[in-house]
Amino acid sequence: xxxxxxxxxxxxxxxxxICIVGAGPAGITLARExxxxxxxxxxLESGDIEFNQETASLGEGxxxxxxxxxxxxxxxxxxxxxxxxxxxxxxxxxxxxxxxPLDEIDFEKRDWVPYSGxxxxxxHLNPFYERAQAxxxxxxxxxxxxxxxxxxxxRTHFISDRxxxxxxxxxxxxxxxxxxxHQINQSPNITTFLNAxxxxxxxxxxxxxxxxxxxxxxxxxxxxxxxxxxILATGGIENARLLLLSNxxxxxxxxxxxxxxxxxxxxxxxxRCGMLVPQNRKIFNSMALYDLxxxxxxxxxxxxxxxxxxxxxxxxxxxTALLYPRDEKYxxxxxxxxxxxxxxxxxxxxxxxxxxxxxxxxxxxxDLVADWYKYNLKKEYLFPDLSHGGWSxxxxxxxxxxxxxxxxxxxxxxxxxxxxxxxxxITTKIKTQRKISISGLIYFPRLKxxxxxxxxx
Numbered sequence: 001x002x003x004x005x006x007x008x009x010x011x012x013x014x015x016x017x018i019c020i021v022g023a024g025p026a027g028i029t030l031a032r033e034x035x036x037x038x039x040x041x042x043x044l045e046s047g048d049i050e051f052n053q054e055t056a057s058l059g060e061g062x063x064x065x066x067x068x069x070x071x072x073x074x075x076x077x078x079x080x081x082x083x084x085x086x087x088x089x090x091x092x093x094x095x096x097x098x099x100x101p102l103d104e105i106d107f108e109k110r111d112w113v114p115y116s117g118x119x120x121x122x123x124h125l126n127p128f129y130e131r132a133q134a135x136x137x138x139x140x141x142x143x144x145x146x147x148x149x150x151x152x153x154x155r156t157h158f159i160s161d162r163x164x165x166x167x168x169x170x171x172x173x174x175x176x177x178x179x180x181x182h183q184i185n186q187s188p189n190i191t192t193f194l195n196a197x198x199x200x201x202x203x204x205x206x207x208x209x210x211x212x213x214x215x216x217x218x219x220x221x222x223x224x225x226x227x228x229x230x231i232l233a234t235g236g237i238e239n240a241r242l243l244l245l246s247n248x249x250x251x252x253x254x255x256x257x258x259x260x261x262x263x264x265x266x267x268x269x270x271x272r273c274g275m276l277v278p279q280n281r282k283i284f285n286s287m288a289l290y291d292l293x294x295x296x297x298x299x300x301x302x303x304x305x306x307x308x309x310x311x312x313x314x315x316x317x318x319x320t321a322l323l324y325p326r327d328e329k330y331x332x333x334x335x336x337x338x339x340x341x342x343x344x345x346x347x348x349x350x351x352x353x354x355x356x357x358x359x360x361x362x363x364x365x366x367d368l369v370a371d372w373y374k375y376n377l378k379k380e381y382l383f384p385d386l387s388h389g390g391w392s393x394x395x396x397x398x399x400x401x402x403x404x405x406x407x408x409x410x411x412x413x414x415x416x417x418x419x420x421x422x423x424x425x426i427t428t429k430i431k432t433q434r435k436i437s438i439s440g441l442i443y444f445p446r447l448k449x450x451x452x453x454x455x456x457x
Contacts (some may be wrong), residue, residue: 001191003192004194006219007103008221009221013223017039018230018231022232022235023079024080024129026081027043027234028184030233037105043190043192044196048195049078051084052077055197056076079181081176082411088388089387095173095174097170098169099168099170100166100168101137103318104121107121108121112315114413116414123323127418136171137172137175139169139298148302149302153295153392155289156289156368164304164305166302166320167301168300169300193215195218198213198215198242201243202251203246205249210230213225237262243255246314263416264415264419268412269412272405272406274388274406276323276403277404281401284401285397287304287392288393291392293390301322303409304322305319317413320409322406322408323405324424325403326383326403328402333364337356338360339357341358
């Protein structure tokens with residue numbers, strides 16, 4: 001059952017057995033596990049079925065320190081959460097996201113990685129990974145190249161033990177935004193409250209047990225949800241925000257007696273490493289394994305990864321690299337100049353070397369206009385990227401492409417200074433909008449050493 005929280009009477013107390021805060025992929029998955037049980041479940045979602053900009057503004061914040069995307073772009077307050085903005089084209093007319101399990105070495109305490117080590121190893125999670133494959137509508141729990149290569153799409157072999165091939169699998173987004181929502185709504189024991197912004201977790205005087213949470217709507221009304229079990233499923237940043245905001249019993253935030261809530265914030269950023277120019281362009285006809293494409297009704301994509309042996313030997317962080325074919329005109333001087341000129345126009349200031357940029361653009365104006373027409377009017381994708389593949393299925397790739405662009409996805413060293421901390425409370429309609437400060441996100445020691453691994457000596 002779906003309820004609009006704006007219609008709930010002020011100060012009403014809703015009693016339930018389990019309360020799940022957040023109806024993104026994590027909260028939805030948990031709710032589905034409880035369908036049809038003989039106890040009540042309350043699912044609270046800040047957003048609505050449709051996107052609402054006013055609600056989305058509650059996720060705004062300030063990024064301090066190293067570059068990181070705007071916070072409002074990294075969270076999505078709407079039923080389905082971030083699944084609503086997953087944008088990888090995994091099939092015709094179907095969008096989704098890439099999935100991959102953590103590696104064995106990610107769980108280990110490594111003497112060259114401060115604060116590393118999990119309390120269990122990967123084998124502990126494997127049964128849950130296998131269940132997640134079905135929930136996310138992926139293929140079998142197989143991420144080795146052997147499971148997906150064939151004679152027409154073999155893996156690339158290296159002359160040393162430094163680099164290997166592993167796989168991504170891709171799953172659809174509409175299962176979380178539509179299909180699973182209908183399943184949950186049909187369950188008599190689950191009630192979903194939309195437009196329900198949890199603004200405080202109320203604990204007992206010893207801060208050992210949560211009694212209830214306060215919910216506020218942008219329309220002004222507030223109410224409470226009391227439960228035996230509470231589950232926060234709003235993501236790493238929003239979970240930390242809510243705990244830090246709940247500071248009536250513990251002044252530094254609920255559960256933050258060790259000053260760890262929100263710290264060790266980590267991402268999996270992509271870095272453009274440069275271009276790889278092969279000596280023989282026929283290689284573009286044998287790299288299908290590394291293209292985003294369908295294999296046995298599953299969308300997959302190969303990636304290059306550092307082997308455990310080289311990570312241990314060179315004391316490196318984990319890293320993978322993706323290859324995207326590019327033609328000779330990709331990132332040409334004319335395109336670079338055009339971007340600089342357009343950026344300067346928006347900022348209402350003249351760029352340096354303006355006449356040189358104008359000359360670069362005018363010299364190649366025909367190509368620039370043709371690309372603009374294809375991309376903006378015909379809605380054609382000009383080159384493969386993180387969201388679009390299928391290039392390996394086309395003929396004549398050895399004539400079309402001249403190089404690969406290399407994008408890396410790199411593990412970060414755990415860093416307690418990288419934190420999502422509540423720095424200010426702002427009075428708003430619901431009197432609880434929170435401003436967040438994200439600092440020290442990007443930390444890549446020995447990046448040059450990692451890059452050298454991909455170059456044959």
